Amino acid sequence: MPVYITEMSVDASGLGATRDERFAVQAEIYRSVFQAAVESGTCRDVCIFGVSDNETNVFESDEESNEFLFDDDYQRKPAYFALREELSKLPDM
Numbered sequence: 001m002p003v004y005i006t007e008m009s010v011d012a013s014g015l016g017a018t019r020d021e022r023f024a025v026q027a028e029i030y031r032s033v034f035q036a037a038v039e040s041g042t043c044r045d046v047c048i049f050g051v052s053d054n055e056t057n058v059f060e061s062d063e064e065s066n067e068f069l070f071d072d073d074y075q076r077k078p079a080y081f082a083l084r085e086e087l088s089k090l091p092d093m
Helices: 018-039 078-088
Strands: 003-008 043-048
Touching: 003 018, 018 043, 018 078
Parallel strands: 003 043
Antiparallel strands: none
């Protein structure tokens, strides 16, 4: 049965760590989910829900929310680079 990961976001704001530490954890979670999706052989799509952190999906207002691949200023975060690295490992289609 095919699997689709939709509306994915990783909010690491509740970790009680520094901004850089939260971004590193977030990157590894994005990477791990993507790797598992590829390795499963049944996942057909991974869709990230949102672009930058200033467009948060968190229902409670949280200034530290940091769910997406780009920060408030649309600068690439470690999660962006982690996914880009994983995508580069895929065979040409």
